Amino acid sequence: xxxxxxxxxxxxxxxxxxxxxxxxxxxxxxxxxxxxxxxxxxxxxxxxxxxxxxxxxxxxxxxxxxxxxxxxxxxxxxxxxxxxxxxxxxxxxxxxxxxxxxxxxxxxxxxxxxxxxxxxxxxxxxxxxxxxxxxxxxxxxxxxxxxxxxxxxxxxxxxxxxxxxxxxxxxxxxxxxxxxxxxxxxx
Amino acid sequence: xxxxxxxxxxxxxxxxxxxxxxxxxxxxxxxxxxxxxxxxxxxxxxxxxxxxxxxxxxxxxxxxxxxxxxxxxxxxxxxxxxxxxxxxxxxxxxxxxxxxxxxxxxxxxxxxxxxxxxxxxxxxxxxxxxxxxxxxxxxxxxxxxxxxxxxxxxxxxxxxxxxxxxxxxxxxxxxxxxxxxxxxxxx
DNA sequence: GGTCTCATGTAAATAGTTACATGATTAT
DNA sequence: ATAATCATGTAACTATTTACATGAGACC
Numbered sequence: 319x320x321x322x323x324x325x326x327x328x329x330x331x332x333x334x335x336x337x338x339x340x341x342x343x344x345x346x347x348x349x350x351x352x353x354x355x356x357x358x359x360x361x362x363x364x365x366x367x368x369x370x371x372x373x374x375x376x377x378x379x380x381x382x383x384x385x386x387x388x389x390x391x392x393x394x395x396x397x398x399x400x401x402x403x404x405x406x407x408x409x410x411x412x413x414x415x416x417x418x419x420x421x422x423x424x425x426x427x428x429x430x431x432x433x434x435x436x437x438x439x440x441x442x443x444x445x446x447x448x449x450x451x452x453x454x455x456x457x458x459x460x461x462x463x464x465x466x467x468x469x470x471x472x473x474x475x476x477x478x479x480x481x482x483x484x485x486x487x488x489x490x491x492x493x494x495x496x497x498x499x500x501x502x503x504x505x
Numbered sequence: 506x507x508x509x510x511x512x513x514x515x516x517x518x519x520x521x522x523x524x525x526x527x528x529x530x531x532x533x534x535x536x537x538x539x540x541x542x543x544x545x546x547x548x549x550x551x552x553x554x555x556x557x558x559x560x561x562x563x564x565x566x567x568x569x570x571x572x573x574x575x576x577x578x579x580x581x582x583x584x585x586x587x588x589x590x591x592x593x594x595x596x597x598x599x600x601x602x603x604x605x606x607x608x609x610x611x612x613x614x615x616x617x618x619x620x621x622x623x624x625x626x627x628x629x630x631x632x633x634x635x636x637x638x639x640x641x642x643x644x645x646x647x648x649x650x651x652x653x654x655x656x657x658x659x660x661x662x663x664x665x666x667x668x669x670x671x672x673x674x675x676x677x678x679x680x681x682x683x684x685x686x687x688x689x690x691x692x
Numbered sequence: 693g694g695t696c697t698c699a700t701g702t703a704a705a706t707a708g709t710t711a712c713a714t715g716a717t718t719a720t
Numbered sequence: 721a722t723a724a725t726c727a728t729g730t731a732a733c734t735a736t737t738t739a740c741a742t743g744a745g746a747c748c
Binding site for chain 4: 525526527528545546549550568571573574575
């Protein structure tokens, strides 16, 4: 219904179990960090809203020496809205690529700069990919068979496939650029 | 230097020739629309800033029956800043995927809903891909050999490779989900 | 002694979209 | 007629990040 996606991200995390705002931040970073992020500046105000709207409840756990914990629980209403949103068709969202923006105007700078640009990007992608691969293997080795496993693997595979594909794009781009360098050197 | 990327997008377009704010919008949509977008709400105020900072100049072309055109030209200073930015290393940016967010919590809804979700996404990707392919062929057929051609092709290839890879991810995801459907039907 | 983690939160800044206002012209 | 295109721009809203404030305990 409502357009705001952060609320659904929070509802999603809460749907897996009660959490504090702090926990949610950690969880998001550790699990869906490769395709989603949330900052405290979003989390705390929106958690309050969720409670106001009856999509979640709070209970305070008093601690001494530490700030009290506020533990959030998703309500049936919240769960309903989450599931409804999950079933709504998703439009392919316009992504924004700073690298492509730089490269699009690449003719104007020495080819070596463009080459370095792509090479540095490629290096980052390889690191990312080996991280994904590592986590994926972890999943396959351990038989913790969490019922959510298949879905988590699905999202991981997306990261792997994407970083691989983009690495291949880097390779063919580097070939194109190096051809340019030899035929009409600019640097 | 400065973090704002819209200014560089505008400088980039202006680096190809004098343009009005209106023209820039059209140009962005038609050429870099698959990896970048700008709205008037960004374009007009930032164009003014560019002039204030000496990165561009304006001249007004009086027209009758129509609002006067304001034609922006990039200055040498602006060109310098653009090129400097183009040479700065680019960090792989965190992307946000609404589809993956939905799927990550997919266990909670009937598998058929997840299947439909991915199928609908796949359809959109195919459309996108055939569009990219079409434009790419156009590039290869005509021998307009614009000096920017190679760079434009490079960014197009990115779109093609990405949509293809993501389509393959959809395929393997659908296999995974359908296996689930037969082994433990939920819908 | 210093920094890291726990745990809350907010203020301010930045980024970006959407919707509107204006008004003539051109194409359907 | 009426819708689209040309061409400017702004106001309001939404989204998001960054940086700070607080304060104790744990770790090095």
